[in-house]
Amino acid sequence: MPIWMLLAVFFALLILTGLTVYQSQFDLGNAEIWLSLTIATVKAALVILFFMHLLWDKPLNAIVILGSLIFVALFLGFTLMDAEGYRENLIYKSTVKASQPGAKGDEIDN
Amino acid sequence: MSVADRPIVSPASGEGAAYPEHHFLNHTSGFLSWALTLDHKRIGLMYLVGVMSSFALGGMFALMIRLHLWNFKDGWLSNQTYNQVFTLHGAIMVFLFIIPSIPAALGNFLLPIMLGTKDVAFPRLNLGSFYLWVTGLVLFLTALSITGLDTGWTFYTPYSIETQKGGAVLAATFGVFVLGFSSIFTGLNFIVTINTMRPPGMTWFRMPLFLWATYATSIIQVLATPVLGITVLLLSAERLLGIGIFDPKLNGDPVTFQHFFWFYSHPAVYIMILPAMGIISELMSVHCHKGIFGYRMIAYSSVAIALFGFLVWGHHMFTSGMADVTTIVFSALTFTVSIPSAIKVFNWLGTMYQGTVSLNTPMLYALAFIFLFTIGGLTGLPLGALALDMHMHDTYFVVAHFHYVMMGGTLVAFLGGLFHWWPKMTGKMFNDNVGMISAAIVFVGFNLTFLPQFVLGTRGMPRRYATYLEEFQDLHRLSTIGSLTLGIGLLVALLVLLHSLFYGRRAPTNPWGGATLEWVCSSPPPHDNFATAPTVGDPYDFNGIEYDAKQGGYVKKA
């Protein structure tokens, strides 16, 4: 890999880091996490494709690493989906809301 | 006619197959030549000794459990001891025996030979994983001896955070961590070997089905086991630093632990059963002397099982209060795994059809496998059906179900494979008649042990109970009698094998008539397996493989 390319990738990474720090100063609400994750993903892609030479590597290796991300997504996806579903039942939430049916009769003797 | 009945021609007399004067067993000698060996065959044999010893230990605990449950109360162990015993039984059997049994012991020995290479891709890593396994064993024994682990093999939080057996939990979780990496490196090694080292002619669809199964297993090992690693690491941190991620007292969530744990441990079930299915595919075709029925379907179904296996972990948690949507999705996905398993059973039967069935020890074990695994698989159906699982979850029905799959499946296949490749590994023939008796005793004992447990389970007997209601006592006693029978059967099998080491006759190159590459190199194989890359043909082409009385085994006739 020619030196200019190494340096170009490095400076692109630095600029993106600056960008992500800069954007974090604005309150963008929910969009913020997605924006910073997108920037991180672009950076990660640069590292993988150029520094790790995946662009020139055998396709099998690319399949291997990208395949693993699918399994990570499965793992996170199902677990989060479930956590979202039972959130209402968590005791500290339901105590706060007090609208939770049934929770009322369960006060502890005090 | 079994092999033992055939006329024996001693190769020593100068006739018959060339018994190799020089092979991997006597290639070098001395303790260090084994302890530092990079030869996959020796590493496989060391694993074999290791996993069999662990199995003996785990089996001892199993008998302790069964004997304790002879009476419905006042068994000979205290509740506390009983809890430790069943925990260690589970943990040792799962982490030290079943997971490494077929891939690490038989797989290590066979994979390079079946593939036609000299060794696995990373021989040193291979030795490294063996020593990681040994470290894991030592840590487990430490957990056993310091206080006795009592969390159940699943380490469910918050019990594992609260229990007084803190040292034991730490030792055991660290042991699991280390064993996990042992398993990862084995899988990694196998994937690389199969991907990059196939000799000319060995295309994907000329690989023996055992290799397909091992490959599928390795994928799971590499993808799922790291999650177990981080899970037990977080659990150790929970104990040491009180990080609270799984601790409800600190607002952590114990169900999260279950998600983490089962993301590994369900696919781990397929780490256990897939290689067993691979062995059965080999055994069925070789001992029926007939090409395997539906080769591609079996190969694809192995990979399908491995991948679907990642989607179903939630079925261990149906009653834990998961969200309804998640529960239903997991139930639906669970059933997808049953189809490829069913396909395999049908294919094995198809292989027998119009073949030439040799009834010998490995074949009897293979047939026992089909019987037991079918029961194990079918009893998974009521457990996958949500409404029924509400009743059956955490009862003896589940206990019986997974013993049918793991023990009736994996262990029986492991024994079948062990008998099948024993002549290749040691160069000695065992007494086939006594071997068949052992298979019969194991079969009867196994069913006697676990069939009653299905009934116990549907009637509501919860698992992990040290004492129980009197009404369950008869069935429990039946099960205990069965377990003793099973123990005797296994002991007979062990004695047959040990006997052969000292008194067995020398094994021919191809005692069963197999067509895969391991039956081309001598028994035992030479140090480098193949001096030059072997000619690779169809692994299930039995044309012209004929019994040759002179050699005492099969030879390929043109």
Added chain:
Amino acid sequence: MPFILADKVAPYAWFPEGASSFAPQVDYLFTGILWICILFFVPIVIAMVYFMWAYRERPGYRGSPEALHNTPLEITWTVIPTAIVVWIFWEGAVGYLDMARIPKGTVDVNVTAKKWVWSFKYENGGENSFEKIGTVDYPKLVLPVDQDIKLIMRSEDVLHSFFIPAFRAKRDVVPGRYNYMWFHTTKTGIYDLFCTEYCGDNHSNMNAKVEVVSEEEYKKALEKAVQEPEDPLERGKLLYKRLGCSTCHYAGDEGANGPGPSYNGSWGKSVPLESGESVQFDENYVRESILNPPAKKRKGYGAASPMNSYAGRIKDEQIDALITFMKSLENAPAKTGK
């Protein structure tokens, strides 16, 4: 077969007698799946044994070495099982949704699980009583017949699981959250209740009985439940069981073979501590041990399962009642339970 499928207690086969509206549904599904399994299993075994015999290796017989392949057959044995499992999934999911969707207008019961006792609190604030069956004192949950019952479940320590086989109903009790379950009672009688999630030393003793009674009897039971005994000693005895002390500490001639020290013959005496010191077994010591158990551990109990603090879960007068009970055991024989 009769030996396996019949029972000393009730003449049932696979399942205990059903007593909730879920039972017929679950039993029907199980029977259906059982027949499907038999329909698969029996032909498989027959084929296996037949092939084993018909194609056995024998002089003069030589089977074909060629691999067979039959695509229509393979498709058939893929499609048929698929259709069948879709049906099983559907039935199971429908049944599950029925169990998960809690109807309106239920009779609510608060269930608290702790090592190793179940406690139940009725809608009127009354708590469960105990009933001795054989040698064991079971917590008893009284429920009205022909009603939708909703359970609001909470755990104070580790995972437990609430299981009534006769109702075909089970749900884990998870610390840190409420789990809910419901069922519709259909039959009066006394049923077993088990904890099915491993929870430590006395997991297998964490049982209870559920008594389903008529509406009138249920009302009576509710009235009785709110009346706690006036007499401090009686009250102390009840609390000893209700708060779960009996699962670890032997007292009088009751209690489990638990990990804690016995109350018998201790009151007023000086007892040795794990730290090497000793302490007077008096009001202060008892109070401290209830609110902050690890502070002064008795000698020989350092490695026992830890007792959780009752701080915030127990009233002062309840502590007093327990103290009265312990005082009454001043001269009880100093033995431990089995």
Added chain:
Amino acid sequence: MTAIQETAHESEHAQDHHHDHPAWLAHHFDDAEQQFDAGKLGMWLFLVTEVLFFSGMFCAYSLYRNRDPQVFEFCSRFLNEKLGAINTGVLLFSSLTMAWAVRAAQLKQHKLLVGMLGATLGCAAMFLGVKAVEYSHKWELGLFPGKFYVSQIPGAAHGEHGYLGSLCIVPLILTIIAGVYYIYSLATMSKFHQQVAGPILVAGACFFGGVQLGRILEAEETTHHAAEHAAHEHSPGASHDHSQDHSAGELLPEKEGGEVIALGHKSIEDVKVMSEELKTPDASVNQKSMAGLFFSIYYCMTGVHAVHIIGGMLVITWLIVKAAREEFHDQYFGPVDNVGLYWHLVDFIWIYLFPLLYLIT
């Protein structure tokens, strides 16, 4: 890039001395290409296990962030984003030097190779130095994981506990040893030893450079924070929280510093109900079960990452030794390549950790 190369660990494994094989080709491989492909695929598979290993912690992170976003917002204020950004830059630079090292190995630029590896090692050390400042600063504020979290008003109490000093002991000893080794190499005039000792000594210096850099930036941040917190302390939530802690804990044992040990859910719930009513997120999250949980996740993620950095430093040191022996050439640079892959993965993970932990607003 796709030239035929060999991996190092197999090359030494020619135990049978087949004379038809070159020394660097393991006897069980047919040819160099096969050996290279095997090594590379093995490395990628190892990276897959690393990705899944970290995925567990990312899962915990998303779970709890999703559940209590206010906790994450509150707590990330105590992470110094300047330090995080500096560390990101340092790691990115080390990735650059690592990639350059691979190039140097292929081109037989031995001196450049040693230099690049040394630069990578130095960056890694500097990263750890900054990290040491970050950790010790948090410990001094009582920002420990989980149950050790001390819920004072963070920023208010500044005890000097000497955490930083303790963290520096091991690096200091290692640097001194490296210094002695360097003097020895000068004395013996061994070029090889000088090439090995030099980078290690520089790395040691970089660690302390990182510490110094971290301290300067942290000091700036602290003055800023202290001002911010002076304002917070006047808010009703903060003071109320403290008193409530005590009343709820009447019967509870107290730990040093008046911190209540939460024994059941009750005390946790109480505090939560109270704080929710007061609508002051600071008060409700500033406790073991909330902020403590965040710091658990923070320490787990960055700690495991730091362990990977240390592991990487060990293998880079090993590479420097080999490079100083001039072992690598255009036919043989597999080890540099594979260690490079590992190092970039460590960088890769930090690329996600930085915005997820430091940049939450």
